[in-house]
Amino acid sequence: MESQKKMMVVFGLVAAVFLQCVAAQTTHVVGGSVGWTIPQTGAQEYVTWASGQKFVVGDFLIFNFTTNSHDVLEVPKASFDSCSSTGSTIKTGPANITINSTGEQYYICTIGNHCQSGQKLAITVLTSATSPGGSPSAPSPSTTANNTPGVTFCAGFVLCSLSLVMGLFF
Ligand SMILES: [Cu+2]
Numbered sequence: 001m002e003s004q005k006k007m008m009v010v011f012g013l014v015a016a017v018f019l020q021c022v023a024a025q026t027t028h029v030v031g032g033s034v035g036w037t038i039p040q041t042g043a044q045e046y047v048t049w050a051s052g053q054k055f056v057v058g059d060f061l062i063f064n065f066t067t068n069s070h071d072v073l074e075v076p077k078a079s080f081d082s083c084s085s086t087g088s089t090i091k092t093g094p095a096n097i098t099i100n101s102t103g104e105q106y107y108i109c110t111i112g113n114h115c116q117s118g119q120k121l122a123i124t125v126l127t128s129a130t131s132p133g134g135s136p137s138a139p140s141p142s143t144t145a146n147n148t149p150g151v152t153f154c155a156g157f158v159l160c161s162l163s164l165v166m167g168l169f170f
Contacts, residue, residue, distance in 0.1 A: 027060040028053050030121060035064035036072065036093070036109070043118035055125045057099055063107070065093035070109045070119065072097070080106035080122060083115035102127050 030036050031049050039045030063072045072090040074097070079085060089110050090097070099105065102125045109119040 025058045025060065026054075026056065027062060028055065029062045029064060030107075031064070036070055036095075036119070037065060038109075038114050038117045038119050041118070043120060045118060046121045050121060050123050053123070055099055055105075055123050057102055057125060057127060059099045059125075061097045061099060061107075061123075063090075063093065063095040063097070065095070065109075067091065067093050069093075070111055070114060073108055073110050075106050075108055077104065077106055080108060080120055083108060083120065085110040085115075099123075099125050101125065 031039070031046060034045060034049075041048075063070075065071075068091075070093065072093075072095045073085050073087055075085065075087065085108065097107075105123050105125055107121045107123075108115040
């Protein structure tokens, strides 16, 4: 009986940590109040917006646009530069995209000349919330030891805790 109670407490703690980890993901509304549209200031609009954000794997990008007015397509750098589109476009707005890889990520609108007019977004994704801006370099041990860890670290932590609990009680 006693050990069962303990086990419940430990499992509860692990679950709580896991929930906190999930909540540490950030939602980025692309363009802020401008949303995902043809910006009046041209391509600089999204360059400026992105420079004020810190993107980490597991974060969400929300592209706010009216269905049929715009769309979203993730593209390689060459397509971003030339505004050429191939691949499966997200046509329904608002679109919620989970960032799942580090480094440079590129998104454009494929409708009309919207991309040429500046409706294009380039972001740099870091592995950890504490990495210094701009550099998607390998994480140092200290980057995982903060209170807003990445999802990978969280998953590892939870698995580790669970196996520890199993080891203690079984
Ligand atoms: Cu558009």
